[in-house]
Amino acid sequence: MxxxxxxxxxxxxxxxxxxxxxxxxxxxxxxxxxxxxxxxxxxxxxxxxxxxxxxxxxxxxxxxSSLTLIEQEVVFLVLSVVNDCPYCVATHSGIAVAVAKAPPEVVEAIRAGKPLSDTKLCALVNFTRAMFNHRGRLSSNELNAFLAAGYRQTNVLDIILAIAITTLSNYTNHAFQTELDDELRPFSWTQEIQHARNGRSS
CATH class of the missing domain: 1.20.5 (Single alpha-helices involved in coiled-coils or other helix-helix interfaces)
Incomplete structure (x- = not known):
């Protein structure tokens, strides 16, 4: 729809x-x-x-949170993509690039749903998606892979808080179909446009 x-x-x-x-x-x-x-x-x-x-x-x-600023934005961006929230994807893309100084290829990969070359950030992306998709019910393999990448058990709780935060923001934007602020327009995103781009690059 x-x-x-x-x-x-x-x-x-x-x-x-x-x-x-x-x-x-x-x-x-x-x-x-x-x-x-x-x-x-x-x-x-x-x-x-x-x-x-x-x-x-x-x-x-x-x-x-003990997560770095880049890692925080990775978590928010992953959750905004899986929740299909264009407003928050644009917001956290902009913060990731302009404030956190995240490599542009990291931001683009998350927006496109593609794997990251950075192994630690890739583990964070995979774990965040697993937390969202499984509603917090993780397998031992998923948790162990996250911890083996260098994260802490308390970071699991950080991600739970981030899920709560993005539920508030993403659902508000869904309910209002919030229009992008002017400064966010360079970072505009929709699943349909991203799928089309992915198809052209495959």
């Missing part, structure tokens, strides 16, 4: 001026930091608890 055939919410995108009092300060801080309110945040602000849960859990993941 194409995206246009899915229902989407008609709630407005909230601004710092129209926001409920309990999230007005949050949106104002975001706008001050990045010079805009990302469309996803504006959508989430219709439910203050949703926006606050997303921002708080993301901040704690960033601060408390």
């Amino acid at each position: 194409s995206e246009k055939n899915f229902a989407h919410l008609s709630l407005p995108l909230i601004t710092a001026e129209t926001a409920p009092v309990d999230v007005r300060g949050i949106l104002a801080s975001v706008q001050l930091e990045v010079d805009c309110i990302p469309h996803m945040y504006a959508a989430m602000a219709n439910a203050p608890g949703l926006l606050e849960a997303y921002l708080d859990s993301t901040q704690r993941f960033r601060q408390e």
